[in-house]
Amino acid sequence: MTTLRGFWRSKTKAAPAAETPRILNTTETAVIPPTALIPIDLDIAPNDPLLAYIRQNPAVFDAAQLKLDSPAVAAMRQAGVRLPLVSQGELIGLINLGQRLSDQEYSSDDYRLMNDLATQAAPALRIAQLVQQQKLEAVERERIAQELRVARLIQQTLLPQELPALAGWGVSSYYQPARAVVGDFYDFLYFPDGKVGFIVADVTDKGVPAALVMATTRTLLRAAAERLEAPGAVLARTNDVLVQEIPPKMFVTCFYAVLDPATGHLRYANAGHDVPYHHTGQGVVELRATGMPLGLMPGMAYDEKETTLAPGDYVLLYSDGLVEAHNPARGMFGFPRLQSLLSTHADGATLHHFLLAELAAFTGPAWEQEDDVTLVTMQREGAVNSEQLTVNSHPVEFEIPSAPGNERLAMARVAEVVGDLLPASRLEKLKTAVAEATMNAMEHGNLYDPDKPARLKVFVEEAPTSTGSVRVTITDQGGGKPLQPAATPDLEAKLAGEQSPRGWGLFLIQAMVDEMHVHQDDQHHTIELVMHLADDHA
Amino acid sequence: MVEKKAVFMAKTKLAEETAVILMLGEINQDTDDALMTAYADAAAMQPAAITLDFSEVDYINSTGIALIVGLLAKARAAHIPLTAVGLSPHYREIFTITRLSDFIQIQ
Numbered sequence: 001m002t003t004l005r006g007f008w009r010s011k012t013k014a015a016p017a018a019e020t021p022r023i024l025n026t027t028e029t030a031v032i033p034p035t036a037l038i039p040i041d042l043d044i045a046p047n048d049p050l051l052a053y054i055r056q057n058p059a060v061f062d063a064a065q066l067k068l069d070s071p072a073v074a075a076m077r078q079a080g081v082r083l084p085l086v087s088q089g090e091l092i093g094l095i096n097l098g099q100r101l102s103d104q105e106y107s108s109d110d111y112r113l114m115n116d117l118a119t120q121a122a123p124a125l126r127i128a129q130l131v132q133q134q135k136l137e138a139v140e141r142e143r144i145a146q147e148l149r150v151a152r153l154i155q156q157t158l159l160p161q162e163l164p165a166l167a168g169w170g171v172s173s174y175y176q177p178a179r180a181v182v183g184d185f186y187d188f189l190y191f192p193d194g195k196v197g198f199i200v201a202d203v204t205d206k207g208v209p210a211a212l213v214m215a216t217t218r219t220l221l222r223a224a225a226e227r228l229e230a231p232g233a234v235l236a237r238t239n240d241v242l243v244q245e246i247p248p249k250m251f252v253t254c255f256y257a258v259l260d261p262a263t264g265h266l267r268y269a270n271a272g273h274d275v276p277y278h279h280t281g282q283g284v285v286e287l288r289a290t291g292m293p294l295g296l297m298p299g300m301a302y303d304e305k306e307t308t309l310a311p312g313d314y315v316l317l318y319s320d321g322l323v324e325a326h327n328p329a330r331g332m333f334g335f336p337r338l339q340s341l342l343s344t345h346a347d348g349a350t351l352h353h354f355l356l357a358e359l360a361a362f363t364g365p366a367w368e369q370e371d372d373v374t375l376v377t378m379q380r381e382g383a384v385n386s387e388q389l390t391v392n393s394h395p396v397e398f399e400i401p402s403a404p405g406n407e408r409l410a411m412a413r414v415a416e417v418v419g420d421l422l423p424a425s426r427l428e429k430l431k432t433a434v435a436e437a438t439m440n441a442m443e444h445g446n447l448y449d450p451d452k453p454a455r456l457k458v459f460v461e462e463a464p465t466s467t468g469s470v471r472v473t474i475t476d477q478g479g480g481k482p483l484q485p486a487a488t489p490d491l492e493a494k495l496a497g498e499q500s501p502r503g504w505g506l507f508l509i510q511a512m513v514d515e516m517h518v519h520q521d522d523q524h525h526t527i528e529l530v531m532h533l534a535d536d537h538a
Numbered sequence: 539m540v541e542k543k544a545v546f547m548a549k550t551k552l553a554e555e556t557a558v559i560l561m562l563g564e565i566n567q568d569t570d571d572a573l574m575t576a577y578a579d580a581a582a583m584q585p586a587a588i589t590l591d592f593s594e595v596d597y598i599n600s601t602g603i604a605l606i607v608g609l610l611a612k613a614r615a616a617h618i619p620l621t622a623v624g625l626s627p628h629y630r631e632i633f634t635i636t637r638l639s640d641f642i643q644i645q
Contacts, residue, residue, distance in 0.1 A: 404567060408597065428628040436600055491637045494607050495614060501607040504600035504636065511635045 042094070044072040054084050054091050083114050087126035095121070147208050152177065154211035155185060158218055164188050164196050166261040168382075174352040174375040176321075183210045184319045184372035187218055189225050194261060197225055200273065200317040200376055201254035201294075209247060216245055217252050217294065231256045231269035232291075232304035239271065239294045239302075246295040253293045255317055264309040264380050269302040275335075276317045277342050278307060284342045287315065311382020314348035321371035322355065327363050328521055337362075348379025350461060357395075357459050357471060361528070365475050366521045399453035402442035410438040410456055410474070417458045418470050422531055430470065430531050433512035436505045437474040437527040445476025445525055452477045468533035469514075479523040548576035550583070556621075557585035562594040565602030577609050581616055588613060590642070593624025603636055610641055621645060 044050060050070040063076035076094075083095035095118060100106065106114075155177070163171045173186060183206055189197030199221060203210040217238065224237040235256055242252065255276055257268035268276075272293035278285045291302035309315065318338075325333045338355075345354050352375045359373075396417045400410045411431040418427060438454050446452035459471040489507055493499035510516050515530035546563040557580035565573070580588050590606075592598075598606075613620050620642045625633060633639045 405564075407599065408564075425627065428626075429631075432628070432632070435597075439599060439601075489636070491607070491640070495611045495641070497611065501604040501611070502601065504603045508600055508603075508632065508635070 042072065042075055044091070048072045051091060054086055083118050085118055085122040085125055087122040092122065092129060093125050144207075151206070151208045151211040154208070154215060158185055158187075158215055160186070160188050164190070166196065168380065169261055170349050170377075170379045170381060172349065172352060172375075172377050174356070174373070176369065176373045178321065178369040178371050178373075183214070184321065184374040185214050185218060186317070186374055186376050187221070189222060191225075191258075196259050196261060197231075198257045198259065198317060198376060198378065199254065200276075200319060200374060201252055202273065202319045202372070202374075203250065203252050205250050209250065213246055213250055213252065213295075217242060217254070221254070221256065225256075229258070230304055231258055231267050232289075232302040235269050235271050235291060235294065235302040236300060239292075239296075239300050240298050242295040243298045251293040251295040255287075257287075257315075257317075259309075259378060264311075264313070265306065266309060266315065267304060267306045269304045271300075271302060274318060274320055274323060276315055277339060278309070279314045279316070279342055279346065279348075281310065281312060284339050286339075309378075309380045311380050312346065314351065314377055314379035316342065316351065317374075317376040319372060319374040321369070321373035322359060322375065325359055325363055325367070325370060325373075328366070333359065333362055348377045351375075351377050351379075353459065353461055357461060360473075361517075361519075364519050364521055365473070365524050365526045395457040395459045397455070397457045399455050400438060400442070401450055401453050402446040402448045403450060404443075404448065406442060406454075407435040407438040410454070411435045414456070414458055414472055418460070421460060421470060421533060426531060429512040430472070430529065433509045433516075433529050434472055434474065436509045436512075437472075437529065440505050440527070441474050441476035441478075441525070445478030447478065470531045470533065472529045473526050474529070475524050475526040477524060479521050479525060546572050548572050550576050550579040552583045552585060555586040556589055557581075557583045557587075558589045558591055560591045560594070564597040564599075565595055565605060566597070566599045567601040569602060569605055573605055573609060577612060581612070581618065585618065587619045587621060589621045589623055591624050592622060592626075592629065595624075595629075598629055598632070603632070603638070606638060606642075610638065614641070619643070 048070050049068050050072045053066075053068055053070075063073055066073050083097065084091055085093040085095065095114065097106075097114075159175060160173075163173060171188075175184065175186070177184075183203040185199075185201055185203075187197075187199040187201075189199070191197065199218075201214070201217060201221075203213045203217070205213070220238045220241050221234065224234040224241075228234050228237060235254065238254075246252075252271070253273040254271040255268065255273040256271075257266050257276075259266050266287075268287055268289060269291060270287075270289040271291045276287045278287055285307075287305065287307065289303040289305040292300045323333050323335055323338055327333075337358075341355065341358055342351075345351055355375065356373075360367075396413075398413055400406050400413075411434055414434045415427060415431055418430065422430060434456075438456070441454035442448060446454060455475040457473045457475075459473075461469050461471065489503050490499055494501050509527070509529070513529045514532050515528075517528040517530075519526040519528065546561065546565065546569040548562075549560045551558050551560070559573075559576045559580055561573070561576075577588070590609075610620055621644075622633065622642050623645045625644060630639075630644060633642065633644060
């Protein structure tokens with residue numbers, strides 16, 4: 001529906017400049033006595049024949065004489081509107097004329113004048129409309145950004161500030177919000193008998209509404225858990241209250257478990273949340289328990305199950321941001337991949353790091369995180385490797401401005417992060433590989449453009465006696481072109497002048513590290529360098 | 539943090555029929571002229587051999603390797619044997635990996 005708003009001049013003799021055409025624009029009201037004006041809105045249906053007529057005849061017409069079966073023309077006839085303002089085939093306004101006070105017809109000169117006026121006025125009015133529209137859009141963008149800030153703030157105040165400190169247990173959590181989504185939360189509840197409740201939940205929807213539902217759900221869960229012990233009963237109670245509070249079409253998936261740290265006994269119930277995994281000495285087991293998401297229907301019952309964590313076992317709670325992450329080929333990370341990764345990883349302390357590295361390798365460097373990623377792990381200490389490293393739980397990331405010689409900055413930073421995790425000789429090799437990869441990124445990828453830095457990430461993973469590793473990724477911004485293959489340079493041919501003396505970079509990198517992987521997308525190349533921590537490759 | 543711009547110097551001296559090129563700093567893309575001038579000086583001494591002294595070199599990148607390949611090609615064309623001294627274990631390994639050690643005697 002096209003709505004043209006304007007002011008209609010009444011036909012009183014007292015009105016000034018009675019024969020001057022007036023543009024229907026609210027900004028002109030100041031020059032016309034308000035008493036002489038009646039506001040009108042003219043609604044034109046999208047299928048009104050007038051619109052087609054105007055596209056073909058973008059000129060003055062006289063509504064009184066136009067023979068068109070059009071509700072809009074009928075309305076104009078009453079109002080006396082004659083002159084359409086058309087810009088790029090679109091009707092954007094009308095100039096409104098009443099009868100001449102002399103009751104004579106408008107002359108052909110008058111029409112010519114009006115046509116000229118319309119031709120000038122239409123584009124100017126269009127520009128004004130576009131500017132107005134842009135302003136509104138900017139306000140809207142700012143409103144959305146502001147809403148997201150509020151949502152994040154609400155969420156940050158809700159997430160636990162501290163991890164449970166339980167003798168004989170290692171608990172870790174990781175939370176990474178997506179840019180435009182806020183929906184996950186987790187919580188720890190402490191009971192007087194020493195038991196600890198673990199909650200991981202995901203609210204459908206995003207922004208402030210999701211954050212408010214999150215806050216409500218958290219409060220309801222806490223209140224229910226205070227009065228009720230059984231996880232199934234806590235979810236049922238929360239559901240019954242939430243269903244009355246929650247906006248339509250929103251719901252909350254939630255896994256709730258109560259751990260007895262003294263025995264490793266874990267009771268749990270699930271309201272439609274992604275099924276957690278229990279890593280045992282015999283393999284990885286799903287913690288299945290059926291139940292509908294919270295907030296959909298009242299009177300739901302929740303299955304309650306139990307298990308016991310033996311020394312060395314861990315349980316991973318997580319949200320769909322991990323398993324539903326996509327790679328550039330639109331493949332999904334998926335549950336089978338997660339389960340098989342868990343089966344290779346026994347150390348809960350480094351689990352998040354390991355999974356995030358695998359996620360990064362899966363999605364590639366250009367990934368824009370689609371949904372919040374939440375990970376909560378509880379591990380019973382005991383049978384795991386006692387020589388655990390203190391691992392930097394996030395990759396150390398930095399940028400190196402693209403300029404000749406700056407690869408030495410990259411070498412120095414990587415050496416700083418890796419420290420004595422690698423024996424000196426292997427650290428030298430890693431440094432050389434980092435230098436060569438950074439040079440390639442700065443020179444060939446970024447063409448030494450100072451505005452395009454090389455980006456480096458250093459990951460330290462796992463314990464020294466198992467499959468631990470130092471992983472360095474170097475990313476440029478020169479994607480598209482394939483990297484030259486790391487062929488073995490032919491020294492004889494080079495000495496004979498048959499081959500350029502250059503071309504050693506990738507060959508050297510490969511020779512220096514235990515593993516080298518190349519990832520590429522439209523914008524970037526990423527070289528991934530891996531050095532195993534176990535010193536059996538030296 | 540390494541802030542200094544790459545610096546390289548080469549000095550040449552003759553000792554018992556052997557010209558020694560003493561290098562300091564980094565062997566990289568900026569080294570080309572200085573290294574080739576040093577080689578030309580050394581070759582002009584008409585030595586029986588040329589020794590490259592790396593003991594004051596703290597960094598050689600792949601461009602530096604390419605320069606050494608170029609220098610080696612010239613020396614071979616002039617039938618002057620090359621020897622390398624003062625290489626760190628790391629760069630000794632790189633000379634092995636690149637097979638430069640097949641053509642340059644490493645001491």
